[in-house]
Amino acid sequence: MITILPSKVKLLHFPKSHLQHVTHAIVKSCLFRDINDEQYFFSFTENAYEVSIIATKDIIDNDFIPLLVMSQCLEMRTSNNLYRVLQVDDEGGQDTSGKRISDLSCPLAKSKFSIFYMSTYQTDFVLIREQRLNRAVELLKEHKFEFDQDSIEQFLGGSPLSLTQENNRLSILSESSAVLEEDFEKSVLTDELRCVGLNPHYRSDWSMTILKILSYPELISASSKSEETRFFSYTATSDGISLIANQAILNLFNQDAIFQDEESQTYRVIQVNLAGSNLDRCGIVWSISHPLATEASINLLYLSTFMSANVLVSSDDLGRAEKILAEDLENIKGMLAEIVLEPTME
Incomplete structure (x- = not known):
């Protein structure tokens, strides 16, 4: 079941060296926003290449960007477009996430949609540019994906834009392509990661722990290793809070505060810049x-950030996955050199 969420989000990228400058924004976003508000959406991911924030427009524009501008963060980047969020719920959960990611992204890729995909403990999220949301919904419905009708009626007026209508609007726009010259840098962390949920009812108990993890990793013994190798992801919506982290970080939380399956999978992350x-x-x-x-x-979780793709597979599958991705990334590089950019609509 796919549900259109009311959230309108943007993406933000900045280097880890500027974390200290956005502490106030992180505190406000994580601890003082109403997480029960259906429009609330906040995701923080730190990996080897960046800090990436995906959050509602007001959080990005009003809380984070002014602080980064004030700190003269020249490497800050933000998306020009607003994105709408599709929530993808499936009975298979994490056990069938890889097939779900492939099946859902296939028709969107073939119809030239640029998407961001986020696997979390509770659900999956797909980010679609707002101006193409109607067509994305219609396309997925054509491929037999089931939608929550209430959300369609609420946000699309009950009738998504037809293929013919969008083609007519896109036909007058020029499409451009550019050769992608850079190589895709790839790294694999040694840490084993878990994808778990956080109990929102214990928010007062774990709020300071989250703040330290996000803004002050040097205060946490779990980060005694080089910070260059740290991977951590926190995603919160009105439906739940998800963490992807190593066991040392998870041990900082009381067991009552964490939701996880009895035989929860451990993952290794392949980060692709x-x-x-x-x-x-x-x-x-x-x-x-x-x-x-x-x-x-090979089953997998997938986490898009501003600059990277983060592919999480089991330790047993890591060797095969690395070999496949080594060949696959060369194919992607060739594909991207030829494929047109996602059409824009005026």
């Missing part, structure tokens, strides 16, 4: 997930 190519170019999520999930039957 896309240098921001995923903002405009189509097919990256499908081109990475399809060879792994559909062709090699």
